[in-house]
């Protein structure tokens with residue numbers, strides 16, 4: 327019965343690739359190969375920054391499917407890429423022990439509208455993937471949900487880099503209860519101008535913390551250092 331229903335629904339709504347929109351599967355072979363390419367490394371505010379993909383129209387589909395529609399397959403692909411970046415940075419920086427993942431919060435209205443906290447869900451997904459990975463005995467991950475939005479932030483669409491930095495300046499405060507955890511990594515799905523990430527770094531610096539790295543799934547190439 328279930329099988330019949332599934333094939334019936336596929337007849338009405340044939341699956342198409344979440345990324346390139348080709349019909350056939352939810353994520354086609356070409357797109358999934360594209361997402362397995364080597365992790366890229368840059369710096370932001372002189373902190374090592376790792377990401378998987380350059381942001382383009384296709385990857386925008388994937389990010390939107392995860393963020394706006396709550397598509398689990400899309401979110402899982404973002405989480406896998408963030409975890410691959412984590413493995414690369416653990417090797418590069420030769421670190422072990424406990425690491426805190428600090429998510430960059432979305433604007434309050436957006437979170438209310440979606441009814442879920444996308445980056446928090448993404449981080450929990452990364453932690454799940456990590457639990458089954460080979461480096462789980464060397465690295466323990468903790469979701470440090472410590473950044474709070476303390477300022478009304480405007481939608482950044484259409485703002486240039488300078489205006490985005492003004493818009494995000496003082497946007498977050500870090501609420502960090504007593505903890506010895508000092509190895510922190512800032513996590514987001516996408517870096518555009520870098521203004522949100524920089525506001526996150528500033529919020530941590532106010533309480534004398536500096537992240538060891540930043541990881542996102544995608545990056546807009548024009549703004550990279």
Ligand SMILES: [Zn+2]
Nearest residue numbers: 343346354357
């Ligand atoms: Zn595709």
